[in-house]
Amino acid sequence: MADKPYRYLLVGSGWRSGVFLKLARLFPERLEATGVVSHTQDRADQVAAETGLPTSTNVAELVKRSDPDFVVVLLPWDIAPKVSAEVAGAGKPVLCETPPALDLDGLRWVWGQVGDVGRVASAEQYLRYPGHAARLKVLRSGLIGSPQAVHVSQSHMYHEFSIIRHFLGVGLSSLTVNAFNTSVRLVEPQDYGDWIDSDGTAAPIEPTELDNNFAHLVFDQGGWGTYDFAMRQWWNPLRVDRVVVNGARGQLLDNSVTWLETNRRVLGGEIFRRYGGDEMTFEPRELDHIAFGREILWTNHWLGGHLTDDDLAVADHLAATGAWALDEGPSPYSLAEACHDHAITLAVEESIASGRPVRVEQLPWQR
16 A cells, blocks of 8 residues: 555546545545646636635646646546647656547547557556456456357446456457347436435336447457347346356356366355345445455455445556556556457447458557
C-alpha cells in the first residue's frame, strides 16, 4: 500500500465521474480526487458546490493548479483522444475511458500521437472484476491445460473481447471475425439502477424485441472466442452472466472447474466467494475473498466500502494506475490492448453489416 494517496484529476463530470469521486470519498487515505474539469462554467460551479473540489473548464489550467499524479479522461469518444494526447504530450500520465477513440482512423491517430510515449493507459477494468480475476488465476495455473475456446456473455463488445483475449492468452493476435445479429423477445424488469415496477403493483411487464449480437473470433495465435450479448443485458436479472473456458485437460464453467488429475481420475471443484454477514456472523455484508480449495485467488483490499464488483474493479484499477504513474508498477491496461479490443468491436459491427468475415490485422499497435 502506498504511503500517501494516489492523486487524480477528473476531466469530465458525467455519471461515470461519480464512481471515481465516490471511491476517493470512501478511501481518502488511498485515493484523492484533486479536481474536476467540466465542459461549461455552470456545470463546473455546480460540481464545485456539490463536492467542494477545485473545478475549471480548462484542462491545462487545472492540471497545473492541482498537480495530480495522473489525469482520468472521462469524455465522449470523439473528444477524448485529443484531450488524452494533449495531456500525455505535456508529460502527465493519462487514464482514458474505453474505448480510446470512436473509429479505426481515430485509433490510428491516437496511437500515432502517443503510442510510443507510453503515458496513456486504458480504464478497462473488467479483468479486475473479482470473479474474472479469480478465474484468470485458475487458468494461468495450468489446471485445465491450455485454453482452446472461450465463451463469454456478460458485457458489450470491447469489454468482452478483453476477457476473451486474456483468458486465451493470445495477446494482440490478428484474427478473423464472423458476426451476426438476431432479435430476441425478453422481459426487462430493471432499468439502470432500479426496478421498473418499484412497488410491485403494476401489471406484468411485456417482453420487448431486443437486438442480440453474436460473434465468432478465430485468433491466428490459436484458440477461438464466442461473443453473445443481448441489448441492455448488463442489468437484466433474467440473463445470468456466463463464462465457459474449454482447456486441453478440463473446463471452467462459470465458477465450476473440472479437470483430469490422473489418467483415470476426473476431479471437480468450485470457485468459492466468501461474504461477511452470513448466518450468525455479524461482519458487514460485503465480499471478503474468493478461493479455490485452499488457495486464495482474490482478496478485497477495500473492506468497509461495501462496493459492487464493478466498483471493486475500478478501485483496484485506480490503485494500479497510481503505481504506474509513479513508475512503481506496470501499465494497468495498455493503450495498445485497448485499441485492439475496439478494433475487434469495429470488425464485429462491420461483419454484422456486411454479412461477411472481417480480418483484424496489420494494425500499428501490433508491431
